[in-house]
Amino acid sequence: MLLSKALALLPHVKPRLAKQTLEHFENDFFNEYYDASKRNEAWAQSYVRADGTPIPKPSDPRRREPSPGMFITPSDLYECSKGFGNNRVTPTGASLLIRMYEAGLFELRKKKAGLGDPVELRAYANSLPEILEAMRKDEEARQARALLIDQPERITEQDFTYSLLNSVFIRHHGLQGGSIQMRIGGLLVTKSVFIYWSNSGKSHDSDVIFSWVSADGAAQKIQKESLYANNRHNDPDRNWGLGRE
Numbered sequence: 001m002l003l004s005k006a007l008a009l010l011p012h013v014k015p016r017l018a019k020q021t022l023e024h025f026e027n028d029f030f031n032e033y034y035d036a037s038k039r040n041e042a043w044a045q046s047y048v049r050a051d052g053t054p055i056p057k058p059s060d061p062r063r064r065e066p067s068p069g070m071f072i073t074p075s076d077l078y079e080c081s082k083g084f085g086n087n088r089v090t091p092t093g094a095s096l097l098i099r100m101y102e103a104g105l106f107e108l109r110k111k112k113a114g115l116g117d118p119v120e121l122r123a124y125a126n127s128l129p130e131i132l133e134a135m136r137k138d139e140e141a142r143q144a145r146a147l148l149i150d151q152p153e154r155i156t157e158q159d160f161t162y163s164l165l166n167s168v169f170i171r172h173h174g175l176q177g178g179s180i181q182m183r184i185g186g187l188l189v190t191k192s193v194f195i196y197w198s199n200s201g202k203s204h205d206s207d208v209i210f211s212w213v214s215a216d217g218a219a220q221k222i223q224k225e226s227l228y229a230n231n232r233h234n235d236p237d238r239n240w241g242l243g244r245e
Helices: 003-008 015-038 074-078 091-102 119-125 128-150 162-173
Strands: 064-067 070-072 178-184 187-197 204-213 219-224
Touching (some): 003 015, 003 091, 070 091, 074 091, 091 128, 128 162, 162 178, 162 187, 162 204, 162 219
Antiparallel strands (some): 064 070, 178 187, 187 204, 204 219
């Protein structure tokens, strides 16, 4: 979730000022880290042995207690600045924002406004188990696919897709043009690659066909047509030189 959206989901909060509050804590921690590194304190050092093996790093003692019993650490803040542009909040980061909100650390639009219940943000904060489960399933699917690509004899005809067949051929034969054959799931599959050019001749794209004969004797194929298949550059009767793609 974007940080801007997460802050907007906190009732009566001014997102711009709330972001400044987060930046204040980040700057405070950075300055402390910089000062500690100059003092060569243990937790600020690089924990790598001379042979390159890692040394267990002690826990980071830095933390703030802006309100009684409400602690903030650099790791907490990092959960509010993930992803490209450091502008995404994880469910763990959302939990921190809610705790900061409930502790009164964010300025409200109206000073006498009461705290509301950030229902949507709270639901996102509680979604971590579901996200982890989805990640686990994605990883299982990735590993299963990798196994099929490495061991194509495990693949059944029902598994055939352009993406899977293409990955299998590239894994075992690299990127080749023309025609090449290999057995996949007991069937002899042919990959045929035909190159087509743009009208200007400056770029090209391939037409790829996977063909095989099913166990019942029926001819089958999966085709990815080239972007330039119908361009006049590829038709001798219409190819009259440079022009639009």
